[in-house]
Amino acid sequence: MSGYLGSFVHQVDAKGRVALPASFRRGSESESFILIQVHDDALSLLPHASWRPVEEELRELMRKQPEARARVLGLTASALEVSTDKQGRILVPDRMRELVGLVREALFVGALNKIEIWDPKRFRDSSEASDPKFDPFIESIFA
Amino acid sequence: MSGYLGSFVHQVDAKGRVALPASFRRGSESESFILIQVHDDALSLLPHASWRPVEEELRELMRKQPEARARVLGLTASALEVSTDKQGRILVPDRMRELVGLVREALFVGALNKIEIWDPKRFRDSSEASDPKFDPFIESIFA
DNA sequence: GGAAAAGTGGGGAATAGTGGGGAACCAAAC
DNA sequence: GTTTGGTTCCCCACTATTCCCCACTTTTCC
Numbered sequence: 001m002s003g004y005l006g007s008f009v010h011q012v013d014a015k016g017r018v019a020l021p022a023s024f025r026r027g028s029e030s031e032s033f034i035l036i037q038v039h040d041d042a043l044s045l046l047p048h049a050s051w052r053p054v055e056e057e058l059r060e061l062m063r064k065q066p067e068a069r070a071r072v073l074g075l076t077a078s079a080l081e082v083s084t085d086k087q088g089r090i091l092v093p094d095r096m097r098e099l100v101g102l103v104r105e106a107l108f109v110g111a112l113n114k115i116e117i118w119d120p121k122r123f124r125d126s127s128e129a130s131d132p133k134f135d136p137f138i139e140s141i142f143a
Numbered sequence: 144m145s146g147y148l149g150s151f152v153h154q155v156d157a158k159g160r161v162a163l164p165a166s167f168r169r170g171s172e173s174e175s176f177i178l179i180q181v182h183d184d185a186l187s188l189l190p191h192a193s194w195r196p197v198e199e200e201l202r203e204l205m206r207k208q209p210e211a212r213a214r215v216l217g218l219t220a221s222a223l224e225v226s227t228d229k230q231g232r233i234l235v236p237d238r239m240r241e242l243v244g245l246v247r248e249a250l251f252v253g254a255l256n257k258i259e260i261w262d263p264k265r266f267r268d269s270s271e272a273s274d275p276k277f278d279p280f281i282e283s284i285f286a
Numbered sequence: 287g288g289a290a291a292a293g294t295g296g297g298g299a300a301t302a303g304t305g306g307g308g309a310a311c312c313a314a315a316c
Numbered sequence: 317g318t319t320t321g322g323t324t325c326c327c328c329a330c331t332a333t334t335c336c337c338c339a340c341t342t343t344t345c346c
Contacts, residue, residue: 154294156294156296160295230293232293232294
């Protein structure tokens, strides 16, 4: 299949579980993903196929720029591998939910090679605040 | 085959399904397309052959210009991979239909490498409002 | 004129999303 | 060593939606 596309709002239940959109389950080789916070506003969910090259590049970065080590450690420290249960849900730890403001609802956004998990309101705000200066370029991509 | 050409009006049924014009089915390698809103007035429907390079350029854009991320996310969030059912229909989600004003009828317009889906009235209005200043240039293309 | 294909409509089965019970596991307290 | 409390996980159950299939009509093509 092509990359992840679409957006879906799902409930976060009392136990911190969230159902992964069915269309995002299909096509990933296994039932597990890497959950990591790359940006301030959202969590990122990477299938192994997308994570593997990232892991390589992080090691490369540490080799070439040892002073980046603390920053990379900060990333990996908060990342974790999550698997879907029989109902197709993943468990998002409380601490991570707090970091990006997830409460009752989680918005899954397809972002080509990865999935982002947003608080719905934050996503709306972020979209509205997005810079339109790229619009002409984006339209030209489709022409 | 050559690019998509022609225009066809089809009904949107109670479930939000629309039959893809038969002539647009032929020639696309698979039975699935990317449905995405690039312009305000219409939906775009891209066969995989047209989508693949677009996806590549979008990722390239995010890599080189991180501040375009919100804008690209807005695009992918509203995009969707759709497959034709056994009758050759695709399902257009309510939300997307509302965005471009599709009610009972959908106008499929061939646009070379992609297909556009319009509300018939909006398309008429947009055509009438088109700027004639490009006429000489277009005529020269055919000369 | 007949056969095939295209467009339209709807019923029923399968799946997705959601909630909750209870076993298994671990840790500290008695 | 046993008990108690808290997590974690696995499984079952309910509901709504989606998807798949069948059927009918109209048009096209030979």
